[in-house]
Each structure stands twice: as C-alpha cells, then as structure tokens.
Amino acid sequence: MTAPAPTTPDRPVGGSYDPARTTGGGLAAELDRLEAQAALSFAEELHLLRELGIAVPGGTVLELGAGPGAVTRRLRAALPDDTALVAADIDAELLARAAGPGVTLLVADGADLPLEDGSVDFVLLRYVLQHVPDPAAVLAEVRRVLRPGGRVACTEVDSACWGAADPSYPELAGVHAKMAAAQRTAGGDRAIGRRLPRLLRAAGFDDVVLRPFATTNDDHPTDAFAPQLGPQRLEPLVARGVLSLAELALAADRWNRFRSDPDAWVMLLGLTAAATAPAGRGPRAAR
Numbered sequence: 001m002t003a004p005a006p007t008t009p010d011r012p013v014g015g016s017y018d019p020a021r022t023t024g025g026g027l028a029a030e031l032d033r034l035e036a037q038a039a040l041s042f043a044e045e046l047h048l049l050r051e052l053g054i055a056v057p058g059g060t061v062l063e064l065g066a067g068p069g070a071v072t073r074r075l076r077a078a079l080p081d082d083t084a085l086v087a088a089d090i091d092a093e094l095l096a097r098a099a100g101p102g103v104t105l106l107v108a109d110g111a112d113l114p115l116e117d118g119s120v121d122f123v124l125l126r127y128v129l130q131h132v133p134d135p136a137a138v139l140a141e142v143r144r145v146l147r148p149g150g151r152v153a154c155t156e157v158d159s160a161c162w163g164a165a166d167p168s169y170p171e172l173a174g175v176h177a178k179m180a181a182a183q184r185t186a187g188g189d190r191a192i193g194r195r196l197p198r199l200l201r202a203a204g205f206d207d208v209v210l211r212p213f214a215t216t217n218d219d220h221p222t223d224a225f226a227p228q229l230g231p232q233r234l235e236p237l238v239a240r241g242v243l244s245l246a247e248l249a250l251a252a253d254r255w256n257r258f259r260s261d262p263d264a265w266v267m268l269l270g271l272t273a274a275a276t277a278p279a280g281r282g283p284r285a286a287r
C-alpha cells in the first residue's frame, strides 16, 4: 500500500472539507489548525482510545481520513511498535504529509477501501464523518474491513453542544448557525455527533458506546484555542458570501474581548462513539 505521487486538486475531494478554504490563510493555516487541534485534545482522546481498545499488539490500526497526519504522528508514538498503522485519506496531497516511519499510506475513499475483508483490528475516524455526504456507506466499508470483534471509534463534534464559554456571546449564535448551514449545503453535517450511535447501530455494529471528552483553558493557554475559535476560521465564509464583513467584525471583537479577559473560561467538547464489528461481515458497498 503506497501513496501515488501527490496531486494538487483544484476542488475539494474530501466531501464538505476543503483544506484550502477551511480557515483564513489557506492550506498553510489549515495545516497549523489541525496540528493545534491535535495538540489541544489528543492526550484526552488517547485515554479514551486506549479504554476502547486501540492498543492491539501485533494487529493493524487504520486511521481513516488521516489528512496531513497530526494524529497519525501522535498515534504512531503511542501505539506498540508491533502494531501496524495505516493512514488512509481520499486527498493524496494532504496524506503525503502524514508519511513517516512505521506508517503505511493509503490513498482511498473511505466508502471503497482497497483492503481485504476482516484485515483490520481497529479503525479511527476523527473529524471525518462530518464531511462525508454518505456516512453510512463509509461505516459499511469500515465494518467489512474490520475483523469480527474489531473496534471502530468515531470522534466528532456536535454544533449544538460544542462546549461552553464564560463570558458567552449569544449574539454570535447566528454566525455559528450560518457556519453549520454552509457545511450542510456542502454535503456535511456539523451536528453529526448526536447521530453517531444510531449510524453505528444501523451499520450493524454491536456494543455501541458514546463518550464525551473536554478540553479547557485551565489546561491550555487561551491563545491555543485561537485557530479553532478565532475569527480567522470564519474568513472563508465571508469570501463565499455566507457571512457579512459586519458579522466577521463582530466575531473578531468578541474573540479579542475573550482572549484579553484573564477570567475567561472555555471548554470544547468532543464526542467519541465506538462499537464492535459483529461475527458476520457486512457486504462490500455497491460501487
């Protein structure tokens, strides 16, 4: 399994995810944002993933939708040396950045994986299903490649319970609603967190559990949250006509107030749903 030579797509290949237009500053800023996001919460996520069975000595872990590898690098360091790690993504250019010792790259659509039935022990999808127009097709394929008893973990957001902030700024609710609506229009779903257990059950998985995890500015400097919560994240939505310049200015003002308030508190919530592949394998998804 090797990655073809990187290509430069002129349009997004990862569903509603367009790495060049996810945050102001283009691809370079998005790479930084993903790295900052992993730095904020991976330690918490790893506790959960260990509890959910990711450490499989001698087994194979598939990180599906690995992107540029912010989590791949951390997983490689955390997993036993004899656990094979496969990083897969539909975007060859992004995935090429995940290359490193002990990581096998696989350019593929999660709904059509060039992997044998039952060949994987654990699959992680982190912030991927929210961008996929048909999450059920991806989960059916995940079930097919998992061995019976293998585990899947899906980490996501839910825009209705993204976290909490004090002070909070209710006047930004409309901005956040427009952000979620824009992702829906592009075929994604920022409220997918709540749907994960039902999606996993519908795909035929057993032992479905849902585990929240939290990241706060008691554990990280407030400025470490800037790539996720700051106004730069909204700039592409102005360019697309989804938000007005006045809305961007409002969000920038509230972020500046927040970051300069020594008593400000923020908590980001993530949701990880996990499940077990049953004994009977699912059929390969129709092509």
Ligand SMILES: C[S@@+](CC[C@H](N)C(=O)[O-])C[C@H]1O[C@@H](n2cnc3c(N)ncnc32)[C@H](O)[C@@H]1O
Residues within 6 Å of the ligand: 013, 014, 015, 017, 034, 038, 064, 065, 066, 067, 068, 069, 070, 071, 088, 089, 090, 091, 094, 108, 109, 110, 111, 125, 126, 127, 128, 131, 132
């Ligand atoms: C927000 S990024 C998350 C990257 C990485 N999981 C992380 O947490 O840093 C979403 C990733 O999902 C990938 N993706 C979207 N649709 C996909 C699909 N159908 N098959 C495989 N990867 C996909 C995108 O190319 C992108 O790399």
